[in-house]
Amino acid sequence: MLIRSWDRGSEAEWRDFMVGRDFGVLAANGRGDDGPVLVPTHFALDADRGEILLHLASPNPLFAAIEANPRVTLVVTDDYVFVPGYWQASRTPTSYYAAVQFDCLAEAVDSTAGKAEILNRQLAHFQPETPEVRVVPGAEPYGPRLSGIRGLRLTVGEVRAKFKYDDKVPVEQQSAAAQRLADRAGPGDAGARAQLVRRNRQRGGCPVEQP
Structure with a gap:
């Protein structure tokens, strides 16, 4: 992922972005000739421990890929919209989006106790209302089903965050784009607008009224 100096997100930004976001795409390279394996999946992130936990069905091809190469990448992308060219001073269409990539080492977890621990930590995250x-x-009811899954523990090595919201243009143009997003009010526009307004304010831009 190309990250320009004006798009780079801080650790505080990506941690805030990840609150409430727990679904992404996990990619493993596997053998050089096989091509990457991509798996959409829920996960539980423990940012303080630098750990990501998840589980998959035992036959998932991702496990063969990590046996060949345990280096994996988990990516979470959200708050994305298309920006028409006529909105831009340059007349060039673009995209706004936020993306966080976690480069990790993957470890398959096959012990019954280990899989139960991963599932319970996921349940504590996703179903806190049913302790x-x-x-x-x-x-019963879950113990006998553990044989059908394998756990995954990802140890985070590097985090890359990109917030692409036109920080390279004058703040006045960012403010105008925020207003256009409010007026359009299409799918994804509210989330993208919130990110754009936040970045605009970080740069000392003019206050942008909420729609």
Whole structure:
């Protein structure tokens, strides 16, 4: 992912962006001739520990790929919109989006206790309202199903964050784009506008009214 100096996100930005976001695409290279394996998946991120946990069905081809090469990348992209050329002073269409990439080392988890731990940490994240629902190895209803899955523990090595919201143009042009997004009010426009307004304010731009 190309990140220009004006698009680069700080650690505080990507941590804030990831709050409430727990679905992405996990990519593994595998063998050089096989091409990458891409898996859309939910996950549980522990940013403080530098760890990402998830599970997949045992036959998933991603496991063969990480056996060949354990280096993987998880990417989360959101708040994206198309920006028409006639909105731009340059007359060039562009895209606004936020993306965070986690470069990791992947470890398959096959022990019953290890898989139960991963599932319980995911349940604590995704279903905090049901603390009584937990996986106990060998116990119904979930224990007997553990043989059908494999866990994955990703150790985060590097995080790259990009917030592409025209920080290279004058702040007045950013403000005008924010107004256009408010007027268009299409799918994704509210999220992209919020990111654009935030970045505009970081640069000391003129206050942009909320729609």
